[in-house]
Amino acid sequence: MSKVIQLNEITKHYQMGDQTFKALDGINVDIDENEYVAIIGPSGSGKSTLMNIIGCLDTPTSGEYHLKDKLVEKMSETELAQQRNKSVGFIFQSFNLLPRASALENVMQPLVYRFIPQSERQKQALESLKRVGLEDKIHHLSNQLSGGQRQRVAIARALVTKPHILLGDEPTGNLDSKTTQDIMKLFDELHEEGHTIILVTHEQEIADHCHRVIRLVDGKVVADTRKKTEERLHV
Amino acid sequence: MFKSAIAIIEGVKAALQAIRANAMRSALTCLGIIIGVASVVTVVAVMQGFTKQINEQLSDLSPDVTSIKPYVALEDQMVGKQSKLSYDDFLYLKNKIKQIDVMTANMLSFNFANGAQYQNYIHSAQVIGTDSDYQKLYKTFPEKGRYLRESDDEKRRRVALVGETVIEKLHLPENPVGEYIKLAGKWFHIIGVGETQDSFLGFDQNNYIYIPISTMSTLDGGDRGIITIRYRLKVGADEEIVKRQITKILRQRHKISSGQPDDFQFETAKKAKERTKELTTSITGVTAGIVGISLIVGGIGVMNIMLVSVSERTRVIGTLKALGATPGFIMLQFLVEAVVLSLFGGMIGLAIGYGLSELISLMIPNLSDTHIPTWAVLLSFGFTSAIGIIFGLAPAIKAARLNPIDALRYE
Ligand SMILES: Nc1ncnc2c1ncn2[C@@H]1O[C@H](COP(=O)(O)OP(=O)(O)OP(=O)(O)O)[C@@H](O)[C@H]1O
Ligand SMILES: [Mg+2]
Numbered sequence: 001m002s003k004v005i006q007l008n009e010i011t012k013h014y015q016m017g018d019q020t021f022k023a024l025d026g027i028n029v030d031i032d033e034n035e036y037v038a039i040i041g042p043s044g045s046g047k048s049t050l051m052n053i054i055g056c057l058d059t060p061t062s063g064e065y066h067l068k069d070k071l072v073e074k075m076s077e078t079e080l081a082q083q084r085n086k087s088v089g090f091i092f093q094s095f096n097l098l099p100r101a102s103a104l105e106n107v108m109q110p111l112v113y114r115f116i117p118q119s120e121r122q123k124q125a126l127e128s129l130k131r132v133g134l135e136d137k138i139h140h141l142s143n144q145l146s147g148g149q150r151q152r153v154a155i156a157r158a159l160v161t162k163p164h165i166l167l168g169d170e171p172t173g174n175l176d177s178k179t180t181q182d183i184m185k186l187f188d189e190l191h192e193e194g195h196t197i198i199l200v201t202h203e204q205e206i207a208d209h210c211h212r213v214i215r216l217v218d219g220k221v222v223a224d225t226r227k228k229t230e231e232r233l234h235v
Numbered sequence: 236m237f238k239s240a241i242a243i244i245e246g247v248k249a250a251l252q253a254i255r256a257n258a259m260r261s262a263l264t265c266l267g268i269i270i271g272v273a274s275v276v277t278v279v280a281v282m283q284g285f286t287k288q289i290n291e292q293l294s295d296l297s298p299d300v301t302s303i304k305p306y307v308a309l310e311d312q313m314v315g316k317q318s319k320l321s322y323d324d325f326l327y328l329k330n331k332i333k334q335i336d337v338m339t340a341n342m343l344s345f346n347f348a349n350g351a352q353y354q355n356y357i358h359s360a361q362v363i364g365t366d367s368d369y370q371k372l373y374k375t376f377p378e379k380g381r382y383l384r385e386s387d388d389e390k391r392r393r394v395a396l397v398g399e400t401v402i403e404k405l406h407l408p409e410n411p412v413g414e415y416i417k418l419a420g421k422w423f424h425i426i427g428v429g430e431t432q433d434s435f436l437g438f439d440q441n442n443y444i445y446i447p448i449s450t451m452s453t454l455d456g457g458d459r460g461i462i463t464i465r466y467r468l469k470v471g472a473d474e475e476i477v478k479r480q481i482t483k484i485l486r487q488r489h490k491i492s493s494g495q496p497d498d499f500q501f502e503t504a505k506k507a508k509e510r511t512k513e514l515t516t517s518i519t520g521v522t523a524g525i526v527g528i529s530l531i532v533g534g535i536g537v538m539n540i541m542l543v544s545v546s547e548r549t550r551v552i553g554t555l556k557a558l559g560a561t562p563g564f565i566m567l568q569f570l571v572e573a574v575v576l577s578l579f580g581g582m583i584g585l586a587i588g589y590g591l592s593e594l595i596s597l598m599i600p601n602l603s604d605t606h607i608p609t610w611a612v613l614l615s616f617g618f619t620s621a622i623g624i625i626f627g628l629a630p631a632i633k634a635a636r637l638n639p640i641d642a643l644r645y646e
Contacts (some may be wrong), residue, residue, distance in 0.1 A: 057557055058640040078561045084639075085559020096554045096643060100252065112245060113559035115238050157558070 003066075004165060004196050005031040005054060010063035012049050012219070023049045024060070025219035033164075036191045037198045038207040041216035047200040048093060048169055050216065054198065055090045055167050056083045068164075085113045089158030091168040093200075095150045097142040103129060103153045104138040110161050128160040129153070131186065147174040155183065159190070166190060168199040172206060184209050242564050246571025253544060253572065254579060264540040265580025267533025268622065271526045272581045272615045276588025276607055278522040281595050282515055284605040289511045298504045300372060301474075303464040303481065306500040320462040320499055322452040324488055328464065332480060334472035339368035342448050344419075344460040351405060351444060352417040358404035360397075362418055362444045364451030364460065372467055380412035380427030387426075388447045395423040398441035399431045418444065419454050530618060533580060534626035541573050541630035552634050553642025566635035573627020574620050581619035585612065 012024035023046045031037060039047050052058035053065060056072060065072040067087060075083065084090070089110075097106050107125035116124070129135055132152040142150060151174045158166060166187075172180040184206060191197050199206060207213050215223035254261045262269075305320050325340045332338070342364035350359030369375075370382045377396065387394050395416060402411050407425070415422045423446060432440035451460065468477060478501055485499055545552070552565060560568075589607060596605040 052640055055557075057643070078563060081556060081559055081561040081564075084557060090557060092557075092643075096550070096557065098551055098554060100256070109555070110558040112241060113561070113564065115241050161559075 002033050003030050004033050004068055005029070006064075006066040007054075008064040008066075010050075010053060010060045010065060012046070012053065012058070013061040022219050024053070027063070027219075027221060029214060029221060029224070031196065031198065033196055034191065034194050035196055035198075036187075036209070036211040038210035038213045039198065039200045039216060040202070040207055040213060045216040046219040047216055049219075051090075051167055051169050051198070051200055054165075055088050056080045057090070081113070085110060085161065087163060088165045088167055089161060089163035091151075091154050091158045091166070091171045093169040093173065095142075095154045097150055097153055097157075099142055102139050102141055103134060103145065103149075103156075106142065106153055107157045107160050110157060114161065125156070125160055128156040131159060132156045133182065148176065148179055151175055152179075152183070155186075163195070165196045165198065168197070170200055170202065172201070172203065177205075180205070239567065242567040243571050245564075246568040247575055249568060250572035250575035254576065260540065261576060261579065262583070264536045265533065265576065265583065267529050267531075267536050268577055268580030268619055269533075269584040269587065271529035271533055272584025272619060273587040273591065274529070275522055275526045275615060276585055276611060277591040277595070278518065279611045280588065280592035280605040280607045282518060283608060284596060286511070286515055290508075299467050300465055300504060301467075301478075302502045303466075303485075303499050304502060305461065305463075305498060307498055308496065311496075320464060320485075322448065322460070322462060324485060325448075325462060325464050327488065328466075328481060328484060331484060332466075332477060334469050334477050336467045336469045337368045337371045338464065338466035339366055339372050340448055340465065341365050341369075341463045342451050342455075342460040344451055344455045346419045346455050346459075347451065349419070351401065353405035353407055353414065356405045358401065360401045360404070360442050360444050362446065362451070364448035365445055366448050369445070372465060375430050377427035377429055378431065379410055380425070382427055383445060383447055388449045391450045391453055392447060393421055393423045393450055394426045394447065396427045396429050396445040397425055398429050398443040400439050400442040401444055402428065404442075416444075418446065421454065526618075530622050533577070534622040537573055537577055537580075537623060538626040538629060540576070541569065541627055542633065544572070545569065545630045545634045548634075549637065549642045549645035552637050553639050553645065556637070556639040557643065562635040565637075566631045569631035569634045570624060570627045573630065574623035577619040577623030577627075578616060581615055584619075585615060 007027050007029045010024055010027040011022065014021040014023055025046075027050060039050065041047055049058070053060050054067075056067065056075075059073065067083060070083075072080070072083075098109060101109075104122065104125055107128050108121040111121040111124060126135070126138065129138055132155050134149060134152050134156065137145060137149060140149075142153070145153065151171065155168075155171060158168070168187075171187075172183050175183060180203075187197055187199070188209065197210075199210065201207055210227075212226045213223070214221055303320065307317065322340075322342065325338075329335075329338045344362070344364065347362035348359070350357055351362070352358075365383065366388045367383045367385045376382070378399075380396070383394070383396060386392070395418065397407070397411060397416075401407070402409070405416065407414055407416075410428075411425045412427060414425045416425060417423070423444075429441075429443065429445065468474060481501075482497060486497065489498055491498065552560075555565065585607075592605045592607065
């Protein structure tokens with residue numbers, strides 16, 4: 001299986017006055033195509049920081065990151081933007097929906113950067129919203145949606161470009177257990193379809209779905225376990 | 236190409252949304268541009284009207300007619316120097332200069348300033364003393380009756396040719412030929428009605444009474460009238476030689492010692508045209524200055540509001556970048572937004588300018604020709620777009636350069 005993500009001695013340091021804070025401290029992780037990974041760890045352990053780097057939103061202080069054999073550090077701003085649009089779908093911990101835009105418009109937005117005509121954008125966005133069960137709320141503005149609904153819009157938006165890699169930073173953090181189950185079923189399906197899925201989570205229930213669990217503590221990987229097929233949870 | 240089109244459409248959408256969300260702020264932002272465009276449009280429209288009228292009027296002036304007018308420099312006037320072309324100067328020149336085809340004169344006299352009387356009606360018309368050669372020089376024909384004749388002048392007849400307005404104001408019969416009106420205390424016999432002329436820059440051109448210049452000169456008593464001499468040369472005559480001849484004669488008659496300036500000046504239709512052109516050019520220059528300043532002020536307003544807008548929307552920009560917007564796309568989008576904002580101001584300015592020029596044309600009668608030429612509209616829009624691009628550049632670059640993760644964390 002080919003490696004889609006190769007992280008080599010990745011560090012992320014923040015300078016706080018005269019102190020250097022190591023949010024990530026030498027991360028070495030490879031992720032293969034179609035893996036189903038959970039990143040867990042206590043709050044402040046660097047999970048979001050790592051996800052942002054994987055999602056090409058942030059750049060590491062040092063180390064090498066290969067995304068599908070391409071060295072990310074060498075990419076220009078424009079190439080990074082194209083990678084964010086083409087290779088990864090990012091579900092933010094804080095949704096980051098566009099204000100004053102409807103659910104549909106939010107989901108259509110990534111397709112703008114693929115230069116897809118308006119009608120086609122609308123069609124694909126609608127499909128994606130259907131997948132998360134929000135087809136009856138497409139014209140609601142982001143501030144007219146509940147937390148869970150916003151979360152689902154964020155998921156639909158990440159899905160709409162059919163990215164190879166789906167990154168979710170606490171994608172079910174705001175959902176009740178019933179919706180969480182629905183969403184996890186969706187992730188399972190997407191995984192079946194061949195997507196590589198990486199989820200940051202606090203919840204054991206979600207980690208149980210994944211086939212590999214990486215545990216971070218203080219910016220370091222302290223455990224990296226692959227489950228055998230029989231240990232995997234199926235819904 | 237197609238990609239830019241999508242970026243432009245996105246920019247226009249975002250701009251319209253931002254303008255709608257902050258209508259008041261946007262309007263205030265555009266104030267400089269609104270004032271700039273409104274003033275240029277108004278001035279251009281009115282100038283168009285004026286220039287058209289002036290040119291029409293000047294083309295009426297026969298191009299081959301030269302005028303001699305009294306002239307004293309302002310600083311000499313202040314020390315009490317006066318200039319006078321006299322009736323005798325006119326008669327002398329008329330006989331003396333052989334290369335002249337026709338020569339006539341216009342005389343204005345303070346004695347006739349009180350106007351004309353007919354029955355109980357009194358009206359202050361412009362009473363002008365001239366001779367039969369006026370008709371020859373300008374090839375004008377009376378609407379009714381006849382023009383001044385040579386014999387009128389020789390015999391100093393008290394006859395008058397009146398304009399349309401005079402008939403109306405004095406309540407003269409429709410055909411006033413044969414009626415008598417009182418000018419400077421004397422009765423004058425109306426012999427004709429002059430050609431009706433369009434008003435010029437809002438001034439009535441038909442409020443005149445022509446009487447023989449000899450008659451006026453006599454009644455003037457003491458040569459206090461103001462005279463303008465006009466002439467046309469014979470075919471083939473040298474303009475400069477004649478001017479030199481006239482200058483020599485007039486300087487002698489006015490006893491001007493050498494070294495002193497002339498107390499008269501020559502004027503031709505060509506010269507008058509040049510002068511109006513100078514005037515329009517300088518007015519246009521002043522307007523361009525005002526417009527330049529207000530557009531720069533307007534541009535700074537646009538820049539300011541765009542910088543605010545970029546700050547306000549930092550998180551949105553971060554989100555768009557996270558979703559795949561390239562720096563180029565973001566930059567184009569914000570540039571378009573700045574241009575739309577400026578054009579919005581330009582449009583309001585155009586509307587105000589249109590309204591103002593209509594208003595002005597209502598206030599100045601006969602200046603009905605104020606129109607906004609297409610080039611002015613295009614130029615305004617071109618200029619405002621350029622302002623949008625120039626002053627939108629800094630905010631757009633700022634937006635394009637935002638680091639996505641920092642932008643997303645922005646509070
Ligand atoms: N811009 C920054 N400047 C300074 N420190 C930062 C910055 N961003 C993150 N950190 C620090 O890095 C550490 C890791 O943050 P991160 O957001 O990755 O944690 P996390 O594992 O996602 O936590 P949570 O589970 O609460 O979301 C935190 O201690 C945080 O304070
Ligand atoms: Mg986090």
